[in-house]
Amino acid sequence: MTGDPEDIACWQRISPELTTSGRLGPDDPARLARLGVTRVINLALEDSPGALPDEAARMAQSGLEYVHIPVPFGAPTEAHFAAFARAMKVEGPIHVHCIMNWRVSAFVYRWNRMRGMPVEDALGLMRMQWDPQASDHPDAPAWARFIAAAP
Numbered sequence: 001m002t003g004d005p006e007d008i009a010c011w012q013r014i015s016p017e018l019t020t021s022g023r024l025g026p027d028d029p030a031r032l033a034r035l036g037v038t039r040v041i042n043l044a045l046e047d048s049p050g051a052l053p054d055e056a057a058r059m060a061q062s063g064l065e066y067v068h069i070p071v072p073f074g075a076p077t078e079a080h081f082a083a084f085a086r087a088m089k090v091e092g093p094i095h096v097h098c099i100m101n102w103r104v105s106a107f108v109y110r111w112n113r114m115r116g117m118p119v120e121d122a123l124g125l126m127r128m129q130w131d132p133q134a135s136d137h138p139d140a141p142a143w144a145r146f147i148a149a150a151p
Helices: 028-035 055-061 078-087 102-114 119-127 140-148
Strands: 012-015 018-021 039-042 065-068 094-097
Touching: 012 102, 018 102, 028 055, 039 078, 055 065, 078 102, 094 102, 102 119, 102 140
Parallel strands: 018 094, 039 065, 039 094
Antiparallel strands: 012 018
16 A cells, blocks of 8 residues: 555554554545555444444445444453454455544554564554553543453
8 A cells, every 4th residue: 555645533554454543534435445455444433423424335335345343432342352353354455443543553452462563562553543551531441451451
């Protein structure tokens, strides 16, 4: 993938095969398809402030496979992570998003650790978006516990 659309909220390239971001706009599914993305995974709730209306239909119109794993912000679970890990098992570039890239950064941290990335490297990528261990957000403790469950 080339020509990263850094105007997409909280855009981050993790690798040639993985990008992440916060909320997407109405034109972003087509932009992601032009980048070569084949699957989009959404971790936000459908009614999250700033969520893209009719996201599944917009992804389908752009030829993108769409996986929705709604993760309540204060309550990530092992079942959510298991669904995420299954959704990541595809060939081709994947884009993962939520609203602020906070959910996603924690999920990608755990996924990277599961795949053997050193702790400091995985933390560095996550901390480019947020650090639940240092955040004063009221839901940060739930996320600190979530990332602590990583190998």
